[in-house]
Amino acid sequence: MDRIRELAWLSVSRACGFATLAIFTVMIALSFDPVMAAKSGAVLFLIAAVALWMLARLAPTRNPRRTEVWYMLDPHEQPASVAAQRVIGTIMAEIYRRFAQWALAAGIALWLISLPLSWM
Numbered sequence: 001m002d003r004i005r006e007l008a009w010l011s012v013s014r015a016c017g018f019a020t021l022a023i024f025t026v027m028i029a030l031s032f033d034p035v036m037a038a039k040s041g042a043v044l045f046l047i048a049a050v051a052l053w054m055l056a057r058l059a060p061t062r063n064p065r066r067t068e069v070w071y072m073l074d075p076h077e078q079p080a081s082v083a084a085q086r087v088i089g090t091i092m093a094e095i096y097r098r099f100a101q102w103a104l105a106a107g108i109a110l111w112l113i114s115l116p117l118s119w120m
Contacts, residue, residue, distance in 0.1 A: 003077055004069060005091050011068040012095045016103070019048050038114035045107030049100045056096035060089035067092065 023044045030037035064070050064084040069092065079087050 001087065001091075004073070004079075004088060005095075007069045007072045008088070008091050008095050011072070012092070012099055016048070016052075016099050023048070035114055035117045038110050038117060042107045042110035042114060045103050045110060049103035049107060052096050052100035052103055056093045056100060059093035059096055060085075062089060062092070064088040 023041055026044060027037045027041045030040055064087075067088060069088055070078065070084075078084065
């Protein structure tokens with residue numbers, strides 16, 4: 001179970017890392033206008049949070065054999081098909097929710113940063 005959690009964490013964090021890189025790239029491209037850069041980052045992080053929340057809702061019903069976690073597991077580590085749906089789905093939903101919370105926090109933080117910048 002810990003190996004599945006570790007691989008699920010790796011899978012989701014890698015995807016979120018690429019999304020964060022894309023968001024920061026947009027923000028850097030808009031760095032000529034700090035207010036627009038912060039607001040764009042906030043909106044993009046909030047979109048990412050909604051997407052992660054939706055993935056968390058769908059994770060328990062998703063076929064575990066079609067997940068990246070399943071492919072990263074060695075054949076002897078893969079749980080039985082009856083338990084795989086419950087175990088992998090529950091773990092993936094938990095990790096998606098955690099990353100959704102972090103994306104939401106980043107979006108709110110950027111929005112709060114943009115407020116005083118817009119008053120200047």
